[in-house]
Amino acid sequence: LLLLIIIIFTATIIIISLLFEEVGSIIGKRGDHIKLIRDQSGAKINISDGSCPERIVTITGSIGTINKAFGMICAKLQQDLQALPNSIPKPPITMRLIVPATQCGCIIGKGGTKIKEIREATGASIQVASEMLPSSTERAVTISGSADSIVDCMRNICQILLEAPAKGNTLPYRPKPTFNPTLLASSAAAAAASLLQQQQQQQQQQQQHHQQQQQQQQQQSYATLINPLDVGLLSFIYLFF
Structure with missing residues (x-):
């Protein structure tokens, strides 16, 4: 089971794109779970419609509210993994952060020192793609690990991106719709x-x-x-x- 989440940073706005199968788990029956996340985190959360395999989940708020909402989402995905039969190996949660190419250097740091520091501090695995995503000026940053390590990693990356805003105009990545x-x-x-x-x-x-x-x-x-x-x-x- 691969849990894939795509995240786009713009100031204090985080746009999360989840695979279609994962959205149902986050929303819950009759929207109960997404309502719980909104109420307890204080963040604004919107989920896009469409026929894409990935649905866009937009989280808006301060760093604290965004981290809390993100932590609840990670905890739910971790819970889904634990619910799998014992015969199935439990893979780590894998997320793809979509970051403007002009900000990726801040995550890597000079000679890779910053990304190494984040890995050692959080225990999460981080990889920054060398190529831009299709029809965009953004690159994928893949994070893998436990829910706690990913939340810690996200907190570090979020702070870095807020301190070093993107330069110039950013052409955002948008998943293409598939057949109905x-x-x-x-x-x-x-x-x-x-x-x-x-x-x-x-x-x-x-x-x-x-x-x-x-x-x-x-x-x-x-x-x-x-x-x-x-x-x-x-x-x-x-x-x-």
């Missing part, structure tokens, strides 16, 4: 029904053709049997009279 599985299923069902109907029509035509051939053969057989009988009967009548 409902429409695809409907189209496939319609195509299957059409193919089945064609096959049935072909079978009916073959059966009708076969029946016609049988009728013609029967008629020919009757003609072959009747003609000699008729001739023999006429000859008998002629001789009798």
